[in-house]
Amino acid sequence: MSKSLTLTPVETVACCSPLVSAPLAEETAERIAPLLKAIADPVRLRLLSLVAAHADGEACVCDLNGAFDLSQPTISHHLKVLHEVGLLERSKRGVWVYYRARREALADLGSLIGGGL
Amino acid sequence: MSKSLTLTPVETVACCSPLVSAPLAEETAERIAPLLKAIADPVRLRLLSLVAAHADGEACVCDLNGAFDLSQPTISHHLKVLHEVGLLERSKRGVWVYYRARREALADLGSLIGGGL
DNA sequence: GATAGATATCGATGAATGTCGATGTCTACG
DNA sequence: CGTAGACATCGACATTCATCGATATCTATC
Numbered sequence: 001m002s003k004s005l006t007l008t009p010v011e012t013v014a015c016c017s018p019l020v021s022a023p024l025a026e027e028t029a030e031r032i033a034p035l036l037k038a039i040a041d042p043v044r045l046r047l048l049s050l051v052a053a054h055a056d057g058e059a060c061v062c063d064l065n066g067a068f069d070l071s072q073p074t075i076s077h078h079l080k081v082l083h084e085v086g087l088l089e090r091s092k093r094g095v096w097v098y099y100r101a102r103r104e105a106l107a108d109l110g111s112l113i114g115g116g117l
Numbered sequence: 118m119s120k121s122l123t124l125t126p127v128e129t130v131a132c133c134s135p136l137v138s139a140p141l142a143e144e145t146a147e148r149i150a151p152l153l154k155a156i157a158d159p160v161r162l163r164l165l166s167l168v169a170a171h172a173d174g175e176a177c178v179c180d181l182n183g184a185f186d187l188s189q190p191t192i193s194h195h196l197k198v199l200h201e202v203g204l205l206e207r208s209k210r211g212v213w214v215y216y217r218a219r220r221e222a223l224a225d226l227g228s229l230i231g232g233g234l
Numbered sequence: 235g236a237t238a239g240a241t242a243t244c245g246a247t248g249a250a251t252g253t254c255g256a257t258g259t260c261t262a263c264g
Numbered sequence: 265c266g267t268a269g270a271c272a273t274c275g276a277c278a279t280t281c282a283t284c285g286a287t288a289t290c291t292a293t294c
Contacts, residue, residue: 019162020169020220029159029166036162039230040153041252042146045136049146052137061271074253076272095261095270103137103234110231113156114224158282178241191283193242212240212291236294243288251280258273264266 010035010086010105018116035109038085043068044078048087052101061097130225135233152226155202160185161195165204169218178214 013035016028024032039045050067051059065075079099082088089100130152133145141149156162167184168176182192196216199205206217 019166019223020218022166023170024163024166026159026163029162033157033159033162036153036157037251040150040157042143042150043252045146045150045153046141046143049136049139049141053140065271070252071254072271073255073273077252080272092260092271097271101137106136107231107234110227110229112227113230114227117220117224160282182241187282188284189241190243190285194282197242209241209290214241238293239291241288241290244286246284248283249281251278253277253279255276256274259271261268261270263268 010102010108013105013108013112016112018112018114021116032112035085035087038081038087041078043070043074044082047075047078048082048101051088051099052103052106057103058091058098058100061099064099130222130229133229135229135231138233149229152202152204155198155204158195160187160191161199164192164195165199165218168205168216169220169223175208175215175217178216181216 013032016024016032039048046067047064050064061075061079064079065072068075079088083090083099087102087105089102091098091100130149133141133149156165163184164181167181178192178196181196182189185192196205200207200216204219204222206219208215208217
């Protein structure tokens with residue numbers, strides 16, 4: 001399978017000019033919307049921010065769970081959503097799982113929305 | 118009522134540091150998420166881009182309707198969502214309604230996501 | 235003021251989503 | 265190996281959401 005057929009949302013976002021520069025193609029919009037959906041939730045937005053702003057650039061799930069008034073499966077679910085679209089990287093070390101934010105993906109997404117101004 | 122109690126989502130987004138700089142407060146995340154939800158839909162993303170990239174910075178609903186394979190009420194609904202969060206401004210001239218993108222809101226949102234890198 | 239056209243609102247419906255408790259999997263350590 | 269702890273998956277439930285057809289509102293024109 002060619003790589004272009006398996007582009008993750010974060011790979012897609014790097015290739016488009018800003019919203020205000022040219023009308024977004026239908027196909028492009030449909031690939032980018034899932035990325036925005038992923039961060040369009042208060043819990044996931046905070047999760048992403050917590051991980052991205054964390055000291056070493058990564059955070060352990062064990063730390064994240066305590067930051068919310070939500071069950072452990074719910075946090076796990078939200079992390080999975082962020083991971084699936086490619087905004088978070090996962091690495092398991094021993095019993096613990098660490099997530100790391102993909103900063104260049106965030107930068108690309110940011111300039112897609114706010115760029116060209 | 119004081120103005121701070123009626124902050125629209127776009128007014129909120131201007132006041133926060135980027136995601137990666139510091140963990141987003143719960144309250145802040147809950148005010149910004151609706152903004153992201155508004156653009157986290159392929160149709161609305163294209164609508165916003167169509168309006169923002171349009172020649173005079175504004176677009177007539179009559180032009181937008183034809184760009185989608187959707188019913189007129191559906192387009193009207195999506196425009197309303199974008200308008201309610203403050204990403205689109207509405208102005209009626211005669212029988213026609215024109216929408217204009219709030220560029221500074223888009224810029225603020227973009228730097229919230231991609232800034233600080 | 236009756237008519238036509240542009241846009242918004244309403245009510246209904248099927249699909250997607252956030253949350254939970256229960257359970258499964260995997261790792262380390264007695 | 266059996267137990268404990270960290271995290272993921274599963275199945276269920278309530279809520280939200282995108283869409284539509286029907287209808288209302290508003291404006292210009294005849």
